[in-house]
Amino acid sequence: MKKHKLIISLIFLFFLFSIGCEKLEEDYNIPQYDHSIKIGVVGDVSVLREQVENMFFGAKLASEEINQMGGLDINNKNYRIELIFKNSGGSPEEGVKVTNELINDGINIIIGPTFSSVAVEMAELCVENEALMMTYSATTPELTLLNDQDFIWRTCPSDHTFGTISAQYCIDSLLYEKAAIFYRNDRFGQGLSSIINENFQELGGHITNYVLYPGDIPNLESYNFSYELNTLLSEEVDVIFIIAFSSEVAVLTNEIYNNELYQQIENKPKLFLNDGIVPEELIINGNPEMLETVIGITSTNEGNTNYNMYKENYIERFGFSPSTYSEHAYDAVYSIVYAMLRASSEEPEDIIEFLREISGSDLCGDIITDQVVINVNEFDVAKNIIEKGQTIDYEGASGPLNFDCNGDPAPKIVIWGIENNEYKEITYYGK
Amino acid sequence: MKYKILYMFLLLLLFRSNNIISQEIDTTSTEALFDLTLEDLMDIEIVSAVRQNQNIIDAPSIVSVITEKQIKERGYLSVDEALSSIAGYDVITDHFQPNLGIRGINGGLRTWSRLVKVMVDGQSVSFRSSSNNFLDASLIPIEVIEKIEIIRGPNSALYGKNAFLGVINIITKSGSTLQDNAISHYIADINDNSSFGISTIWGGEKEKFDFVFASSYSQIDNSGLALTNVPGSEIYSEDDISKKNEANPLSIFFKLTYENDKFGKIILDGTQQIINSNAEFLDWGALTHKNNISLLNSYERLSYNKYIFENLNTTLTVSRATGKPLKDEVFETNTDPSEWIEREVSYTGYDVTGNLSYNFDEINNFSIGIDYTTDIHDHQKFYTVNSAGTKILNPGGTDGKDQFNNLGIYLQMIFNASEFFGVNYLKNLTLTAGYRFDYHNIYGDVLTYRIAAVYHLTNDISTKIMYGTSFNAPSSVQLYTNYIYPGGIVGNPSLKPEKAKTLEWALMGKITESVNFSTNVFYTEIDDKIEYLLPYGQITNITAENVSNIYSGGIEAELNASLFQNTAYVNYSYQKSILEKNDPLLQEIKVNTALYPNHIIKFGDIYHLPKFYLNINLEGKYISSRIASDQNNFVYDPINYATNRYKLDPYLLLDLTISSTDLNIFKDSKAKLSLKLQNLLDTKFNYPGFNNYDIPGVGRSIYFRFTQNI
Structure with a gap:
């Protein structure tokens, strides 16, 4: 009898384990491909995780869509797109390191990086190695001026565009005369602030204070901004241009609002924010009293049908809304893949021959008008057209790309504000 | 300091020896002080498994008990230290509060033991705004504990919300069971800092009245601990150490009982818990040296119990619980002295419960109960305050209903299968079935149930199979809080309760009169697990969301033995838990x-030396490696942090306690001395952290304790 009891007990034991064992195994769900084209995607994710991951997700969405539609056929061989993500860590050294890693692994197509401060050194290395680099958010004008032999591209506008329009809107539309500039002390902040400064003054305005804050503060909440803000707010102005990362703006609005000089100002200045700011994040984390003083600039156009289709796909796939520049990363993948299809090659020197064409521009960057327009969600249509030897004009999630002679796009620019805690597009520049 | 304490201990022992020499030694009664049976461990009656007295081997749950005697001999100073010796429990800390993990699952960031229901004599003692259970010395004076009943596994079918993965019920002494009034004092050297504690217990019975009062206060200084960088990162240097990491827990307990055969029993009891900690290792302001978390958490309860008929027992209770920050609480997220954070959060809860229990005989029983709880919340709000006196509400967070109402009804039936089904060969089988319905005005209906079968293989060995469901309700803080700093945690009003279902099988009993064992296998599934997520999308704040499922299985085995002059235990637990979630990339x-080790071995041996009036207790635990927090793994590998994760090193901790039995240091009164060396080997180890660093454990510490009966 005792033996039977023991056996029954052991059966229970086995029964319990067998139920659970199947579910107690790890599974990373990593896809396996027979043939793939590897594309490096580089971003400064350790510095600005929330936003940069969204850019990665934009690229990921594009690659998944392409793969789900059968991938791409090059010289009678079918390929899937495989993205290799790398962290450039916000430093040129790290950017160069991961670029070298990718190149050494035989990956010579790189999307990224995020920051202007990383992009130039990475671009120089790519040119040297004849690797194609297409950044989705590095806006520094230095990339435009680089002797890049056409290996360096971007799907986001240059700071030259943003800076010029920012100054122009304040002077021409808002009739402001006096401004101050508060910028992060890095390549991005220095570049954009100098463009705004130059343009604002050229248009007849006056910059009273030009104040920087360190670009390498490890923990912004623990930084004491008193000195910088007391200098910035020492003279009354119509507008303060703030050049900062999105994650910093909420803290800055709180710091400015809590500053005693600011509280003493009778006519509170507007805060003009640079591109790349996530308005929803600002609405939650920014100082509520400051929100209606905010004006911003962006190339994300919520009125664009292609952007809305992209946004819908993105939310369906990831369960949350995309943040700015993720659509530019998405467009970078599609632009490169369409150019690969047109070139029937995965080699950078062949791809760059067709990047302008698939964006609807000729070699000089002038717009071609007789191509078939390809929108978001039309990869299969584009594939068919290209297979027939015809050309396409990819109108991306970020709008028409129309790469110019320097590899820069010519998108529509949006001026936005916040009203009753809601994002509102105010006016548009560009086509 | 360490040497001073050792010197003092030796001096007092010498003094004691001289004292003994002058007395006639009664070795018989001295040896009787060392109860070498296993009564404490296996024949003990428990109340928590079914809300009425049952022998531990009959209880339809996996239960462990820590007795008053074990607490004394092992030198535990707080409930969390006692729980550290139990199989299936893993206690980590951030030096603000312990955080209890169970069977492969730890709640993570700011959870502070909210995966279990902690009760004092059946009354929940969580800080209701957050459902956190503060298990440090502030919970209850350790001297007033008669035993701690620890249930692993779900128990919502009896106790409702938050009896999720376990129940801890602290049973207190009464005046009649209190041997002596006593005052106790300890001094300690912790990390080369002086610490001390003082506690009193006082009680007795007079005619129909019985009362007990206890209090404790400690000042524990954990300064001088350096943050541990995530592997590969160099964010913190050797100079980043805790400079003012004091905790001053204060705890008060009282219980007044009146009992009369005709009238029944009426009890008025309550606790007051004051948490006061500089909390240097919290996620929002590590080493800012100015945090001071200061909270009051208390309850008062009136219970009435009477046998209406011989077999029909009724219990009615009315209680009021409150919690709020004290005025000296301050949060400091940065080093800017002109700005700091204050918070408003409070609750006042009223509970009314009623229970009717009919005992058909010693085994068969039917119970029905109803409880109604109203918690009136002032939801957590953080304010930024500056030196000019301006107080600005931090953004984020949502307004929600202030009043949380919950109505619960439960039924429980315990019956012998043989009698119920009329089948003789099932005479050794007892079945328990429980069912509970909860209606909450915020998150709606929840049904929970459990079924259990306990089969006596022999008189001393039983096997049990149990299946139960449970739920953990979202707290006011999880639902509505605003943030401490931009990007910090904000509430999510759409949270649903987490739900668990657990299947367990156990075998336990006595092998011989001096050796007993307990072993079990468990499998738990949790749906809608609430996690504090790294933010995605347009929102950059950390929010709690019901995003994952957990599958956890494992085995726990425990052996207790009382051989020669030793009372020893060893337990081993293995658990494998899988988190299933949607990763955006993969x-x-x-x-x-993360956060929970696969293997835990705990052991202890008390060597009794009656001739020398001494107990020597060596206790230890081996904790295998554990995966670091998601937040830290992002720092470790910002790209593949979901799958490429680092592990904290395994470690072995040993504690040595030398304690005396009752001594006559002062005339006509008994006294006890104990010396405890915690982390005897000075092992360097880390607990998981949540904001770019891991949290160092405390090195070798010395406690000297003196208890004088009065």
């Missing part, structure tokens, strides 16, 4: 859960 993935 989609549906299954990964090992």
